[in-house]
Amino acid sequence: xxxxxAPVLPDGHRPNVPSAARRFPGIGSYEQVDxxxxxxxxxxxxxxxxxxxxxxxxLVGATTWTYQIHEGLGAAGYQPPVMWGVYIVTFVFxxxxxxxxxxxxxxxxxxxxxxxxxxxxxxEAMTVFAVMTAGLFPILHLGRPxxxxxxxxxxxxxxxxxxxxxxxxxxxxxxxxxxxISSTFLYVxxxxxxxxxxxxxxxxxxxxxxxxxxxxxxxxxxxWRHFTRAYLFLAAFATPLVLSVHSVVSFDFAMAxxxxxxxxxxxxxxxxxxxxxxxxMVFTIVIPLRKAFKLEHYITLNxxxxxxKLCLFTSMVVGLAYVTEFQVAWMSGNNFEQDYFxxxxxxxxxxxxxxxxxxxxxxxxxxxxxxxxxxxxxxFFLSLTTNLGMWFERFVIVEPSLSHEFEPWxxxxxxxTWVDYGILLGSFGWFFMWFLLFIKQLPVMAMSEVKETLQxxxxxxxxxxxxxxxxxxEGTVYPDDTGAPx
Amino acid sequence: MQGVLxxxxxxxxxxxxxxxxxxxxxxxxxxxxxxxxxEFEHVMKHPPSRVRVFTLIFGLCGVTFGYWIPVWISDYWxxxxxxxxxxxxxxxxxxxxEVMVLIGGxxxxxxxxxxxxxxxxxxxxGYDPRFSSGHFGVWVEADPDRVDEAMTILRKxxxxxxxxxx
Numbered sequence: 001x002x003x004x005x006a007p008v009l010p011d012g013h014r015p016n017v018p019s020a021a022r023r024f025p026g027i028g029s030y031e032q033v034d035x036x037x038x039x040x041x042x043x044x045x046x047x048x049x050x051x052x053x054x055x056x057x058x059l060v061g062a063t064t065w066t067y068q069i070h071e072g073l074g075a076a077g078y079q080p081p082v083m084w085g086v087y088i089v090t091f092v093f094x095x096x097x098x099x100x101x102x103x104x105x106x107x108x109x110x111x112x113x114x115x116x117x118x119x120x121x122x123x124e125a126m127t128v129f130a131v132m133t134a135g136l137f138p139i140l141h142l143g144r145p146x147x148x149x150x151x152x153x154x155x156x157x158x159x160x161x162x163x164x165x166x167x168x169x170x171x172x173x174x175x176x177x178x179x180x181i182s183s184t185f186l187y188v189x190x191x192x193x194x195x196x197x198x199x200x201x202x203x204x205x206x207x208x209x210x211x212x213x214x215x216x217x218x219x220x221x222x223x224w225r226h227f228t229r230a231y232l233f234l235a236a237f238a239t240p241l242v243l244s245v246h247s248v249v250s251f252d253f254a255m256a257x258x259x260x261x262x263x264x265x266x267x268x269x270x271x272x273x274x275x276x277x278x279x280x281m282v283f284t285i286v287i288p289l290r291k292a293f294k295l296e297h298y299i300t301l302n303x304x305x306x307x308x309k310l311c312l313f314t315s316m317v318v319g320l321a322y323v324t325e326f327q328v329a330w331m332s333g334n335n336f337e338q339d340y341f342x343x344x345x346x347x348x349x350x351x352x353x354x355x356x357x358x359x360x361x362x363x364x365x366x367x368x369x370x371x372x373x374x375x376x377x378x379x380f381f382l383s384l385t386t387n388l389g390m391w392f393e394r395f396v397i398v399e400p401s402l403s404h405e406f407e408p409w410x411x412x413x414x415x416x417t418w419v420d421y422g423i424l425l426g427s428f429g430w431f432f433m434w435f436l437l438f439i440k441q442l443p444v445m446a447m448s449e450v451k452e453t454l455q456x457x458x459x460x461x462x463x464x465x466x467x468x469x470x471x472x473x474e475g476t477v478y479p480d481d482t483g484a485p486x
Numbered sequence: 487m488q489g490v491l492x493x494x495x496x497x498x499x500x501x502x503x504x505x506x507x508x509x510x511x512x513x514x515x516x517x518x519x520x521x522x523x524x525e526f527e528h529v530m531k532h533p534p535s536r537v538r539v540f541t542l543i544f545g546l547c548g549v550t551f552g553y554w555i556p557v558w559i560s561d562y563w564x565x566x567x568x569x570x571x572x573x574x575x576x577x578x579x580x581x582x583x584e585v586m587v588l589i590g591g592x593x594x595x596x597x598x599x600x601x602x603x604x605x606x607x608x609x610x611x612g613y614d615p616r617f618s619s620g621h622f623g624v625w626v627e628a629d630p631d632r633v634d635e636a637m638t639i640l641r642k643x644x645x646x647x648x649x650x651x652x
Contacts, residue, residue: 030520030620153555160563164556165570165577173584181591188595192618196520199615215599216606218613219623221517221526223602228522229535230598237545237591244583251580451521456497457620459644 023114023453026297030451037443037450038200040293047440054432061426065140068419073143077417081410082402086420087141090427092394093277094134095175095249096270099242100278101127102182105189106238109231115306117453118299121446122289122439123282124186129434130281131179133427138171140423167251174248181238188231191217192448246274253397259340260401263328269321273393276314276360279307280386285435287380289444298445301374308373311386315364318393322361340404348413349400356396359389488652489513489627491612492640497525500622503643504529507626512636516612518623540597545590552585553578611651621646 027033068075078085101123108116139148151172155161162169195217198210217223247267254266283304290299329337345353363385372378399414494500500517507515508529517526556578564572599605612625624645626636633650640648 034619153559161559163565163567164559164581165567165574170577170580170584173581177584177588180588184591184595188598196618199618215604216608217604218606219518219520219617221519221530221532223604224519224522225527225532226535226537226598226602229537230594233538233541233594234591237541237587237594240583241587244580244587248580448521456523456622457495458498459496460498 023117024298024300024450027450027454029457030454033447033450033454034196034200036295036298037445037447038197040295040444041197041440041442043440044292046292047436051433051436054429054436057425057429058433059426059429061423061429064419064422064426068140068143068423069145075417075419076423077415077420079412079414081405081412082399082414084141084398084402085414086395086416086424087137089391089394089398090424091134091137091141092249092270092397093391094130094137094427094431095246096274096277096390096394097281098127098130098134098178098182098278099246099271099274100282101125101130102178102185102238102242103275103278104282105185106235107242109235110239113306114453115303117449118295118303118445119282119286119307121186121189122286122444123278124182124189125435125438125442125444126278126281126285127182128179128186129431129438131175131182132434133431135175135179136427136430167248167255170248171252174245178241178245181234181241185234185238188227188234189446189449190442191215192219192227193443193446195219196447197443243271246270253401258401258405259334259336260325260344260397263325265321265324265328269318269325272314272317272321273360273390276311276318277386277390279311279314280383280390282307283311283379283383284387287376287383289439291376293444295445298450304376304379305370305373308367308379311382312364312367315360315367315386319361322357336406340400343404344396344400348403349396352392352396352399356389356392359385360393363389488630488633488650489612489625490633490636490640491614491649491651492624492626492637492645493614493616493647494622494624494644495620495646496644497523497622499644500624501525501529503624503640503645506639506643507624507636510635510639512632512639513626513628516625516627518613518617518621518625520618520620520622536601537594537597541590541594544593545586548589549582549586551589552582555585556581625651 027036076085076087101120104116104123105120105127108120138151139145142148151162151168153162153164153169153172191214194210195214198207198214201207201210247270250266250270253261254263256262286299287304290296326341329341332338343349363382366372366378366382403412403414405411492500492503494503504515504517504526507513515530517530519526553575557573560572566572612627614621614623617623624640626640628636637648637650
């Protein structure tokens with residue numbers, strides 16, 4: 001006889017605050033996991049509406065890009081000396097967003113952080129789509145997008161290869177490797193779950209598609225044995241990759257001699273910022289998702305609390321990096337550096353710098369409060385300010401340096417045009433279009449991994465099983481989304 | 487390929503059945519489980535996966551190739567850039583690392599596919615869709631004269647369903 005009771009409280013609510021004894025107190029059986037997660041795949045009116053908005057935004061971006069190709073890159077608001085604008089800012093922004101996914105799925109996997117289980121699939125998908133989005137921007141920035149293949153390492157007709165000492169070539173290698181490994185990691189993790197969908201599916205066409213994608217997976221001991229090892233090694237490879245990719249992106253700046261860019265702090269500064277912004281985007285996606293799909297008992301308040309602590313920590317690292325930059329400029333004795341940083345915070349770019357500082361350093365301090373870390377409405381608001389702040393961080397890195405270099409006669413300014421804004425909007429539409437399509441075709445949560453944390457059915461009761469069931473039937477109040485457990 | 491398939495609702499019943507089947511050496515056993523369970527690893531006593539060997543070998547191949555590409559490119563058409571040496575190992579470490587991760591990671595997955603015998607075209611023999619959901623399955627590949635013995639053992643340990651397959 002099974003020893004795990006269906007953990008539904010008398011008032012119909014599912015508890016969503018884990019305890020040491022039970023990771024997912026609202027989940028009672030393997031079948032419940034399949035039923036509830038597979039249930040999220042049915043399209044709803046809200047999903048169609050969201051997809052429609054995303055496609056509309058994407059079309060705005062595509063139309064704007066077409067206009068830019070016709071009119072030339074001058075339509076995008078570039079004016080000497082500022083020849084890197086919103087496209088490079090947004091490229092770095094989306095690469096950064098793509099970092100939290102592999103951080104959560106790979107690094108937290110190696111560290112055995114339990115809270116990753118419920119959010120890593122969404123984060124991995126977010127990573128892949130964010131890197132796909134980021135990849136568009138260097139091509140957009142070229143002005144002649146049909147020349148993008150020049151960076152791919154193969155020789156031209158005179159047998160000259162791209163310069164392997166150039167950070168732009170490193171960037172191509174790093175971004176493509178990251179996209180390939182992240183996509184592979186996402187797909188490999190999905191195989192057992194696709195097999196579940198294959199076995200449940202009634203529609204013959206969908207069943208045939210799932211059967212192809214599942215590669216004939218049968219959940220045998222042989223398959224699991226090699227799968228778990230391969231997943232571990234892939235995580236071990238992906239971990240340094242996460243750290244390397246944004247370091248390489250930072251070299252695009254740090255290898256140049258411009259004031260504000262030529263600093264050895266850039267790699268760790270960029271990596272911390274990327275993780276911070278990625279966690280912000282995870283909240284932006286996960287919080288509405290758990291509400292819309294009624295997954296509060298999977299993505300528990302403790303999971304959000306733990307992710308919020310990571311957000312707070314990375315925010316403080318980013319804040320430290322900002323302070324260090326100022327300190328290095330102050331102590332360098334270099335007038336150009338000092339003048340540049342003064343101009344950034346109190347001069348021409350003060351408005352952008354203060355948006356960055358308030359959003360990235362001041363607002364996240366609220367996460368010292370446990371009550372706010374467990375308040376989903378606050379976390380969602382904070383995720384929006386984080387996204388805003390991190391976009392402005394990249395703006396503040398790119399524009400002030402180029403507009404305020406060594407010679408005063410070279411100083412200038414930069415003002416994005418409607419073309420920049422249209423393409424920026426289009427990038428969000430592109431990202432969310434893919435994401436929304438993903439969540440209705442494939443499970444948003446790793447079903448087999450959630451099952452791994454559950455107690456299996458046993459004929460002979462486990463020593464602790466009685467305690468767990470006792471807790472659940474005592475009428476404990478588990479508030480949903482508000483405050484700490486009573 | 488013929489044998490007996492038992493579907494269990496409880497983990498410990500399946501483990502006990504496997505123990506007895508192995509003790510009596512009835513035939514080759516395959517276990518189906520919706521999620522990896524250490525109980526099965528203990529009872530099946532498989533050696534460690536050889537995936538790691540492929541990871542190591544192809545990771546090393548990747549890093550070698552990753553260094554070789556830029557060195558060869560630089561040497562093929564030597565142009566001095568920024569006063570630096572033609573072949574400089576420090577910036578090439580980035581390419582070496584990225585190619586190591588790319589080749590090592592992809593070959594780890596291909597090795598897993600090869601060792602786990604996927605992709606496979608069919609799941610029909612010795613498999614039941616319940617095994618991806620909540621049931622544990624035990625497939626015993628037994629000679630015709632030992633099929634009854636295998637069925638008896640599976641039933642004795644509480645298999646919900648036992649059937650012959652070929």
